[in-house]
Amino acid sequence: MLIRITDQRGPGEATGGAGVSSPRRSTRIPSEAGDGTGTTGKISVRPARIPDMRDVEPLIRTFANENLMLPKGLDQLSRTFREFVVAVDEDDFVIGCGALRVYTEELAEVCSLAVDAAWQRGGVGRKIVEALTEEAGRLGLSEIFALTLRPEFFKKLGFEVVVKENFPLKVWADCRNCPKLHACDEIAVARKV
């Protein structure tokens, strides 16, 4: 399976489908790959490989430290790597990630969504969610949801704000262990696939 959504605005052919991911070097700024806007270089979204998880872990940790998402250790990420896609630049450098976690035969969650701060607002998050939405469709799911502090981003992608209690399996799996359980500030969003 190869999910690739190529940025039509960039020159040349994207790389990264079958090669081996390099370890996360440091934050790559968009200007190294394009014109500084984060939208000119080729960005593609592909299924994650286990070595990518070494890049995904610090990406998630950065935002977990800001209480924007739940932290995930490398072991946990390696166990669940099949749920993940990564957004990579033309050198296959990981600049974003996201995962699709299946809950029922109809429902999955978009989770662990993160875009390197240097690349935000350049369309990378949109590409990741679009790839996960396509994947949900291929799998035969009918609805995807997310719990988020960024509902406006999801609304741009066709999601609507819904009642959190619609997703008891999520609450059972993750929320019960969350320190914010009784003061949850996340908003549930969902869309049909």
Ligand SMILES: CC(C)(COP(=O)(O)OP(=O)(O)OC[C@H]1O[C@@H](n2cnc3c(N)ncnc32)[C@H](O)[C@@H]1OP(=O)(O)O)[C@@H](O)C(=O)NCCC(=O)NCCS
């Ligand atoms: C939320 C996040 C994934 C968005 O990724 P991104 O690459 O910056 O988003 P995109 O550039 O693809 O944005 C798509 C659209 O949403 C809008 N958007 C993005 N972030 C937004 C925000 N915080 N508030 C309002 N709108 C937002 C963009 O302006 C764009 O709109 P447009 O299509 O009209 O131009 C990214 O900001 C991020 O990683 N944040 C930190 C981690 C986090 O909060 N993760 C939890 C998500 S559940």
